[in-house]
Amino acid sequence: MSCNIGFIGLGIMGKPMSRNLMKAGHRLVVFDLVTVSMDAIVSEGAARGTSAADVAAKSDIVITMLPDGPEVDQAILGPGGVLEGARPGTLVIDMSSISPLVAQKAGAACAAKGVDFLDAPVSGGEPGAIAGSLAIMVGGKPEAFDRAVPVLKAMGATVTLTGPVGAGNVTKLANQIMVACNIAAMGEALVLATKAGLDPEVVFNAVKGGLAGSNVLNAKAPMVIARNFKPGFRIRLHQKDLRNALLAAESMKVGLPITSLVQQMLIALMNDGKGDFDHSGIVTFLENLAQTEVKKPGQ
Numbered sequence: 001m002s003c004n005i006g007f008i009g010l011g012i013m014g015k016p017m018s019r020n021l022m023k024a025g026h027r028l029v030v031f032d033l034v035t036v037s038m039d040a041i042v043s044e045g046a047a048r049g050t051s052a053a054d055v056a057a058k059s060d061i062v063i064t065m066l067p068d069g070p071e072v073d074q075a076i077l078g079p080g081g082v083l084e085g086a087r088p089g090t091l092v093i094d095m096s097s098i099s100p101l102v103a104q105k106a107g108a109a110c111a112a113k114g115v116d117f118l119d120a121p122v123s124g125g126e127p128g129a130i131a132g133s134l135a136i137m138v139g140g141k142p143e144a145f146d147r148a149v150p151v152l153k154a155m156g157a158t159v160t161l162t163g164p165v166g167a168g169n170v171t172k173l174a175n176q177i178m179v180a181c182n183i184a185a186m187g188e189a190l191v192l193a194t195k196a197g198l199d200p201e202v203v204f205n206a207v208k209g210g211l212a213g214s215n216v217l218n219a220k221a222p223m224v225i226a227r228n229f230k231p232g233f234r235i236r237l238h239q240k241d242l243r244n245a246l247l248a249a250e251s252m253k254v255g256l257p258i259t260s261l262v263q264q265m266l267i268a269l270m271n272d273g274k275g276d277f278d279h280s281g282i283v284t285f286l287e288n289l290a291q292t293e294v295k296k297p298g299q
Contacts, residue, residue, distance in 0.1 A: 002026050003151060006059030008052050008075055008082070009096070010037040012231075013122070014065035016129040017095070017155045022046065023132075024154035031055045052076070056085030056092075061151060064094045068240055069102035076106050088114030093148055095136070097121040097176070097237075099244045100166035101251075103139065107165035116144040119165055120152065121172035123179075125232035133157040137175070139167035173248060176241040180262045180279070182216040187283035187294075190224060195292045201225050220280040224294050229277040229284075236275035239266035 002025045007018045010032040018041050022028055031049035032038045042048045049055035052075045056062050062082050066072050072094055076082045082092055092110055094103065094117070103119035110117035118140035128134040134156035138145055145161045152159045162171045189212075193203040204221040207213065223229065242263040249256045265285045274281055287293050 001150065004029075004058065004060045005151065006030070006049065006055035006062040006082075007041075007046075007065070008032070008049075008055055008062065009065035009071075010034070010041055011065070011067070012126050013129045015041060016126070017063075017065060017134075018046065019044065020129075020132045020155050021151070026151065026154065029055050029058045051080040051085075052082045053080050053085035056082040056090060057087075058085075059090070061091045061093065061148070062086065063151075064092070064096060066094075066096045067237070068096070069098040069244075072096050072098050072102060072106060077109050083109060083113055083115065086110075086113065086115045089116075091116045091118070091144060091147055093118045093120050093152075095120045095122055097172050097241055097244075098169055100139075100169040100173075100248055103169050104166045107140070116141065116147070117165060118144055118148055119168040120148070121168055122156065123172065123175050124156075127232055128157075129155070135175075136160070137162050137168045137171040139163055139165045139169065139171075141165075169244075170248070173241060173245040176238065177245055177256065177259050179216055180238055180242060180266075180282070181258050182214060183220055183279060183282045184262045184265065184286070186217055186221060187224070187286040190221065190283065190294045191286045191290050191292055194294045195290055197297075199296055200294050201296055220278075223278060223280045224283045225296060227293075227295060227299075229274075229281045231276055231278045233279050234275065235266055235269050235277050235279050235281055238279045239263065239270060239275075242266065 005026045005028050007030045028046040029049045030041050030046045107117040120138040122134040122136050124134040136152050136156040136159045138161050190200045194200050
């Protein structure tokens, strides 16, 4: 069943996500502050919105996919924002990766106007957004979730209700901790193996079928060995997610010592001009410590 959907935020993730919604037969009205991003999706059949409020006024479901909490706050609660155009009964789904506290603030403001709200961050990066295979982690009321599932399944392979509003982003932060620390551990292992004179590709193939194997290893080790750091998920965005994780942990008096260490690596890489590298580029921080580059012998 097709819906009238508003989509706000047409960046590296939002653009392919909006395309998958159109492929599923939904009618889209879109808005982005970057006009050229809107032009591409409008040329493919979406209607052009003039503001977030305009998008909301023309939609039954509004999806936001934005860089961080301040942008979400502005797009939903600010002047010309979603709540200026939304009617009671509108469903707002924020799919950005933000602080759970920001999600709860947006949810409370929506509830005060009779608007349903879900926080539904995703994992899978640009490849998952293009393929429609994202893992979508949702926080909110079960009845709002049930309404959203058919729409979310056009963009994701798994859609899971994790708890009340804010729970989606807590789950996403947990995901980002595990991914970042996994990449860092993979980097240490491959640097060690390369420094010892081994072929890192042989080491990767030897361990991937054992307990050390993971989706992270399978996706990122070949990129590192090929020296391909074209971003599927940028270092600067992962740094933002770990910052939000550490702030949330501090508010709950939870120590995250390993996450804190990897966060420092990401900040150092951003200062080194690598903020737009894929997050597999964490390995370059470790390579610099050992003065050893992970690559096949003779490469």
